[in-house]
Amino acid sequence: MKPERIIKHARQQLFLGLDFSTQGLKSTLIDRAGQVKAEMAVQFDAALPEFKTRGGVHRQADGLTVTAPPLMWVAALDVLLTRMRKDRWPLARIAAISGSGQQHGSVYLKHGARAALGTLNHRQALREQLADIFSFDRSPIWMDSSTTRQCRQRDAALGGAQAVAQLTGSRSYERFTGNQIAKFYEQHPDLYAATEHIALVSSFAASLLIGDYAPLEPGDGAGMNLMNIRTRDWAASALRCTAPGLAKRLGAIVPAHQVIGNLSRYFVQRYGFAPQTTVIAFSGDNPNSLAALGLARSGDIAISLGTSDTVFGALSAPRPSASEGHIFGNPINPRGYMVLICYKNGSLTREWARDEYAHSSWKAFAEELAATPPGNGGRIGFYFKEPEITPLALKPGIYRFGPSSRPAWFTRAQNIRAVVEGQFLSMRLHSGNLGLEPHTLLATGGASVNSSLLQVMADVFGREVLVSRQSNSASLGAALRALHGWHCWRARKFVPFANVAQPASSFRAAAEPDRSRHRLYTALLPRYAQLEQKVIS
Ligand code: 5FX
Numbered sequence: 001m002k003p004e005r006i007i008k009h010a011r012q013q014l015f016l017g018l019d020f021s022t023q024g025l026k027s028t029l030i031d032r033a034g035q036v037k038a039e040m041a042v043q044f045d046a047a048l049p050e051f052k053t054r055g056g057v058h059r060q061a062d063g064l065t066v067t068a069p070p071l072m073w074v075a076a077l078d079v080l081l082t083r084m085r086k087d088r089w090p091l092a093r094i095a096a097i098s099g100s101g102q103q104h105g106s107v108y109l110k111h112g113a114r115a116a117l118g119t120l121n122h123r124q125a126l127r128e129q130l131a132d133i134f135s136f137d138r139s140p141i142w143m144d145s146s147t148t149r150q151c152r153q154r155d156a157a158l159g160g161a162q163a164v165a166q167l168t169g170s171r172s173y174e175r176f177t178g179n180q181i182a183k184f185y186e187q188h189p190d191l192y193a194a195t196e197h198i199a200l201v202s203s204f205a206a207s208l209l210i211g212d213y214a215p216l217e218p219g220d221g222a223g224m225n226l227m228n229i230r231t232r233d234w235a236a237s238a239l240r241c242t243a244p245g246l247a248k249r250l251g252a253i254v255p256a257h258q259v260i261g262n263l264s265r266y267f268v269q270r271y272g273f274a275p276q277t278t279v280i281a282f283s284g285d286n287p288n289s290l291a292a293l294g295l296a297r298s299g300d301i302a303i304s305l306g307t308s309d310t311v312f313g314a315l316s317a318p319r320p321s322a323s324e325g326h327i328f329g330n331p332i333n334p335r336g337y338m339v340l341i342c343y344k345n346g347s348l349t350r351e352w353a354r355d356e357y358a359h360s361s362w363k364a365f366a367e368e369l370a371a372t373p374p375g376n377g378g379r380i381g382f383y384f385k386e387p388e389i390t391p392l393a394l395k396p397g398i399y400r401f402g403p404s405s406r407p408a409w410f411t412r413a414q415n416i417r418a419v420v421e422g423q424f425l426s427m428r429l430h431s432g433n434l435g436l437e438p439h440t441l442l443a444t445g446g447a448s449v450n451s452s453l454l455q456v457m458a459d460v461f462g463r464e465v466l467v468s469r470q471s472n473s474a475s476l477g478a479a480l481r482a483l484h485g486w487h488c489w490r491a492r493k494f495v496p497f498a499n500v501a502q503p504a505s506s507f508r509a510a511a512e513p514d515r516s517r518h519r520l521y522t523a524l525l526p527r528y529a530q531l532e533q534k535v536i537s
Pocket residue numbers: 021022101102103104142175223284285286308310340342
């Protein structure tokens with residue numbers, strides 16, 4: 001049967017996207033037209049204070065190790081679903097669920113965990129039944145930068161940084177799962193031996209839903225330094241230099257639109273979901289955001305201004321670089337790729353600048369920005385409050401240069417402008433190096449409501465900036481992928497994403513570039529690149 005006929009004759013079903021983000025669990029419910037019907041979120045710190053997280057994470061005293069308790073994610077799922085049931089969400093009408101997870105985090109499950117997942121009692125909360133399934137009760141997450149040594153070992157074993165990038169789509173990154181696993185194996189060989197399965201945050205969440213170990217898909221799988229980016233299967237040499245017996249602990253990689261199982265009986269009996277609810281492979285937050293924006297054409301680029309800032313876009317042929325960015329599988333095109341450039345100094349660093357230089361007020365921040373000329377009179381700054389990863393692994397530090405490229409002191413307003421301009425100049429420089437040439441820019445993420453930031457973005461890139469009214473792009477993307485996967489499953493073949501799963505929310509023009517300001521930034525870019533070299537060398 002043709003996909004169009006299936007759409008016409010099927011009953012009106014709903015599709016759920018869950019996003020296990022760093023700070024909370026978000027959800028988006030859509031109908032078959034991609035229209036958002038409901039949203040709900042649980043903030044980890046507030047809803048589950050007993051886990052004592054700040055922003056959903058635990059930071060160790062070394063300043064490098066950042067983890068999250070995986071049991072908190074388990075507990076959050078029950079909290080969210082209980083609230084949905086209380087608010088009378090039509091859970092029985094949900095035909096398919098997919099999800100999203102913060103990328104790179106690893107969850108270590110001990111022998112017996114699979115059996116525990118498969119035999120849940122719906123009368124008891126998940127956290128009571130699953131408290132003992134972890135061989136390590138701390139999941140290293142994407143904010144962790146404690147694996148430099150393991151990265152260098154990977155480089156040495158695989159023939160250097162560019163060779164690692166060619167094979168896996170990215171050079172060795174501290175936060176990438178393979179390097180976390182290598183560190184775990186080195187530091188806790190006994191716990192590694194006790195580990196039956198290693199999941200990503202996304203596949204762990206999917207495992208809860210299907211009551212079994214869930215496979216990965218190539219969007220999130222590419223964020224591990226373990227997957228061959230071209231074959232989309234494990235790279236044996238990359239597994240070998242990580243830890244012994246890893247392949248059997250990682251499970252399979254399947255296409256992102258694949259049904260990975262039916263919803264576990266636990267959720268059917270406890271919350272009233274339909275027994276035939278299908279679960280589609282979960283992916284990472286960035287691949288899901290790409291799906292939410294339907295980025296298919298080359299030149300479609302999005303910039304997400306969030307806890308981490310990311311630049312991402314679709315690509316047909318991978319051009320991995322050891323200098324910047326990542327190539328991941330494209331979750332809406334099984335033969336395509338996506339580029340992602342990630343900055344650790346995103347909203348947290350802008351918020352720090354607001355507190356430090358603008359009396360903790362966004363209004364004052366915008367006024368200070370407006371009080372300084374575009375280009376900041378030739379002043380350029382680098383603000384790494386967090387250890388940065390783009391273009392290289394960099395320690396925290398602040399570097400300010402005057403018009404003559406010498407270190408300089410900045411006023412409050414000059415600091416604010418330098419924080420904002422520096423970030424967009426960096427994005428333009430590094431996305432250009434990877435061959436991304438935007439025709440328009442889509443801005444998403446929490447800080448995309450800030451119009452003064454968007455104006456600088458438009459001026460630096462010389463392109464119109466559009467924003468989506470939909471802010472939870474990862475959970476929306478997951479919901480759209482649930483819809484897409486469900487169509488593919490019903491059609492028994494791959495159906496193009498755009499045919500069945502267009503996001504219904506429209507984009508609105510938010511900033512027009514000013515030609516003369518754009519020329520000024522274009523002239524500034526080579527100096528920015530030179531100073532960046534100075535800072536990183
Ligand atoms: C991407 O590579 C990242 O590390 C971040 O964007 C995380 O996915 C945030 F959750």
